[in-house]
Amino acid sequence: MAGSVSSAKVERQIVAAVPQAQVPRRFLGLQRGLPAAGVFAGLLLVAGPLLATVIRSLLVWEGTDAHPSLANFSRVLSDPRFWEAIGNTAICGAGATVLSCVLGFSLAWLVARTDMPGRGWLEVGNLIPFFLSPYVGAISWIYLMAPGSGLLQGFFLRHLGIDLSFINIYSLGGVVWVLTLFYTPYVYLFVMSPLRQMDAALEDAARVHGASFWYTLRHVSIPLVSPALLSGALVVFITSAGLFDVPLALAQPSGIRTMPTEIFAAVQYPSDFGRAASFGVMVLGVTILLTMAQRRYLARRRFEIVTGKGYRPRVLPLGRSGKVAALLLEAIYIGGAVVLPTAALLMVSLSRLWTGRFDWAKASLANFEYVLFNFELTQGAVVNSLILALVGATLGVILAVLQAYYLNRGNPRRRGMADAVLSLPLGIPGIILGLGFLILAIRTPLYGTLTIVLIAYVARFFPFATRTVSAMFMAINPELEQSARASGASWGQSMRWVLLPLLRPAVTAAWLMLFVIFIRELGATILLYAQGTETISVALVLLSDRSSGYVAALAVVQLVLLLLAFAMFRLTRTSITQA
Amino acid sequence: MDGNMDSEAFVRVDRLVKSYGTHRALDGVSFGVGQGHTLALLGPSGCGKTTMLRCIAGLERPDSGTIEIGGQVVFDAARGVDLPAEERQLGIVFQSYAVWPHMTVAENVGFPLRVRRVPKADVTTRVARMLEIVGLGHAAGKSATQLSGGQQQRVALARALIHEPRLVLFDEALSNLDAALREQMRMELKVLQNKLGFTAIYVTHDQSEAFGLAEWLVVMNGGRVETEGRPRQVFQRPATPFIARFLGLNVVEAEMIGRAGEIAEIRLPQGARLRGILGDGPAPATGSRVLACIRKEHVRLGQESGLAPLEAELRASSFLGLTEEYVLDLGGVELRAVQPPSGGVPGDRVAIAIRPEECVVLPA
16 A cells, blocks of 8 residues: 555654754854863963063063073073072062961861860951952051051050060061961961861871870871871962062062062163063973972872761860960961051051051041042052953953863863963962063053953963862763753753853852952052053052052052952852862 | 564664774664663673763764664764754763752753743643652752752653653663662653653663663673663573673583584583573584573472482572572582572582573583
């Protein structure tokens, strides 16, 4: 019966005819292309300025001709000022690292393992300095301890009869002190989770077998957290030694040379880019070596992390005097890093004319009024900082999501390489990356625009966001996306409805982190700003020798923005440890 | 209807190859399954069965071969056809369930309808109906993370079925459930399949799951199809020694000494003679090495009329309740038997009997 072909069969023949007509491969392009583009953009952002710096360091100008030479290096290496600067920077970095480790470990241990009163509040309080600007911190400490006019000096002299004038804040000691205050939270964050998750049995075993408390701490507890402590220490050393802000405020005024301030000086009129570039290349070499050493060390140690199972570590009762001592340490830290600087800033900003003493009767908001409504420089600076932070954080997070996708779902053979290159900027001081972009942009229309500052910000700090997002990505089972695809969602839809919602805590944390960093950034900006593109931090530097009242008022404005971001962290319930 | 009628196959896989570096995960795999039927891919871990499933789903890109679903070519290396997963119109249940933790149960289940732009009101009623079917009617508003493993499995199942796909894939979908729950789900799946009429492909390493669910069984080994057939047939007449071992049969080396039609006569190493049915394919020559495959349940303790008794020594026993498992020594050859408890103790000499129709003789 030729006419009785079943309808099902006809249908099947029709369906079968469709795919032969076309070759559908459209979505693969987006899925592979977009993450790869994110990685490629990251590579360009890292490689561009670094290559520019290396190439510029190898060029010597004669008249209008450039020729390759090592003369820049030999000039720098034979310059005693270079060695002086390197030596001072090493002292600052090492001092800040040792002190931050001691302070960070102690504070984390007190919060995690003892019955110190108010642990819940102090746990958060210890992290506030993480969000504040070290440059503003340094300025505040000048207000507090400047020889002769410091608030704290005056207080001690008048009320306690103690003369503190022997303490000079404009010194390496002052730099180390302020760096310590601001880098302690890094160590604190690193050691907190091993201290929390450490299997109590490890310590109990030592006690049962006859070890005293201190012996156990020294021979069991500290060695167990030492991988975390060491990687925290390396991060603190690299970032604190490369920080421009604090030496600018505290070392430069008394003529103490440091690495970042020397690089800054070399590009000021009469500029010597060859010197700056060769200086930068040598610093880069050291930081890259240190970063690589850290990566190798961590890769080896990764699986030795204290077991997560078992009982929660026991809480140690401190006793009366122990509690007093613990709270005193907390008071010194939070007082020194947050309360005193903020109080000093407020006092100075509320005084029309700063004389070293605060008078309630003469308090006025005149400085704020001027800074916010009447002064073009500071008004522009606030707007610029906000634009940079909002746009920069958004761009950085977009880049981070794409890169994290590639690092977790991309070609397995290329991931390791990509990861290594993309995390390079973590160890590069802002001023050196800024120098690279300055060399790249100086003869282009980009020079002097907000865009170049924005590019430098994203280039220097996107790895923070990438790491944050990637860490969370690792915990997401690929089957969660795959079942979306199998349910009929395109790659874009599976990203929008499944992956991004799952990543949202990390994305929020990364965005806030970048916002905070960009609001206060100084090292890269100071080399790239031009008239009209000043940021808050740059304006603070420019005003610093004009009026302390304006500086303080502007610093308070910045502080409010940073504390807002901190509050957002708390409100969105994202954890800083994610960042 | 035969699950393997190639001309009518709903899913057809032809000479599929997939390599990871130098490792061939799939080495020319072909099979088919008819519309509305159920096929199980069975094999030890690493045999390529999950890779196979992922290739069908479009989550993995094979190197060569073709895949056809419902008469539509979804993958053909030669012609460059590779339909992305979302265009293959199927459902999948993963071993991990992959229930999205940021969505409620209803949102999870409604997802396939949402991406298909089904009107909201429709989605709501269809989700409610589907949740009713899988027994989660009360849990629609719950967060997916509040559910137990068995409930999450039902969510994943509902999600795989809601858009009425023609083909549903199950990747070790029942392995994470406890025994009682697994038994219940297995029965429910059969009922659901009868009701909704989808074609199903299961991947599993658990033979009882495969036997219980599938009408057609494909046993894989080292990236190849070792054998395929109806579960009963695969089980009762293991086609290769690999399958016999994988199914837990006794596999004993022997020598071929003669044959009468289907029945082969063989000699065990210690001299005892045994008769068994020949497997498919050419019969082994007299004097060649063969393998005798006997289910544990078919190694019978005691005499049987018409069979020459074999004498063995009881080495160990383990009480299993309704049955008891014995380790027997038959002249240096170890045999395992599962029989009703007899109360024998290690060291006892016991008589055993093996029926010819319960012993399969395969070429070594």
